[in-house]
Amino acid sequence: MNIFKDVKQVVDTREAAEFYGIDVNNSGMAICPFHDDNNPSMKVDERYHCFACQADGDVIDFVANYFELSKIEAAKKIAKDFDIEYQSDGYKKQNNIKKINQSKPNRKEVSIDNEFNNRIRLYNSILCDYRDLLEIYKKVFVPSFGDKELEPKFVIALRNIEFVDYLISLANGTTEEKIRLLMYNESEVKKYEEIVRTIRSKVS
Ligand SMILES: [Zn+2]
Numbered sequence: 001m002n003i004f005k006d007v008k009q010v011v012d013t014r015e016a017a018e019f020y021g022i023d024v025n026n027s028g029m030a031i032c033p034f035h036d037d038n039n040p041s042m043k044v045d046e047r048y049h050c051f052a053c054q055a056d057g058d059v060i061d062f063v064a065n066y067f068e069l070s071k072i073e074a075a076k077k078i079a080k081d082f083d084i085e086y087q088s089d090g091y092k093k094q095n096n097i098k099k100i101n102q103s104k105p106n107r108k109e110v111s112i113d114n115e116f117n118n119r120i121r122l123y124n125s126i127l128c129d130y131r132d133l134l135e136i137y138k139k140v141f142v143p144s145f146g147d148k149e150l151e152p153k154f155v156i157a158l159r160n161i162e163f164v165d166y167l168i169s170l171a172n173g174t175t176e177e178k179i180r181l182l183m184y185n186e187s188e189v190k191k192y193e194e195i196v197r198t199i200r201s202k203v204s
Contacts, residue, residue, distance in 0.1 A: 003075045004060060011082050012046045013059040019081065020066060031115060033066060038118050120178050123189050124171035130192035131164050133199060164192070 014024055022044075024030045029040035035053035042050040049056045055065070064074035078084070134157040141151035167188065170181040181189075 007075045007078045010084050011059055013048045013062050014044045016059050017044050038122050126193045127168045129196045134161050
């Protein structure tokens with residue numbers, strides 16, 4: 001018998017990835033655990049392939065890389081975690097697999113943690129881009145002597161810079177402050193993202 005072949009026949013990469021706490025969306029895409037991924041870049045089905053970092057392989061490669069095991073250790077781990085037992089006609093998966101692997105309770109937390117930090121990093125970079133834009137508004141639209149009215153963009157800059165600085169401080173603050181940013185200021189961040197994107201598309 002060949003444990004590699006048998007394990008691959010019974011468990012595909014998607015099943016294993018989900019089992020070890022990775023969220024796979026309806027299109028079979030997941031946040032890649034092998035690089036610093038913000039958006040789901042990894043296609044997970046029978047095999048896995050990351051379109052960003054080119055990580056690629058089958059279920060055994062996946063588990064080996066994810067848990068830093070050798071291939072034989074990975075195959076044995078899958079066989080154990082999925083209750084794959086050798087029967088007269090080959091390895092078979094048992095029916096009642098617990099979806100949460102009790103022996104590795106931390107994996108899910110680790111992946112939530114990564115997701116959280118990735119989102120904070122993304123928000124921080126959006127906020128900094130928007131802050132740069134406001135700084136430009138402030139300089140370019142500064143009123144000159146004799147102007148009857150202030151440029152609206154100059155007013156926006158003056159009005160928003162302090163608030164955006166506050167949001168940036170949340171993104172770089174304590175865990176509680178980061179949570180506050182995600183919970184209460186998501187709509188502002190999305191709005192700023194849209195503004196920055198629109199400006200960029202006009203410029204390029
Ligand atoms: Zn990747």
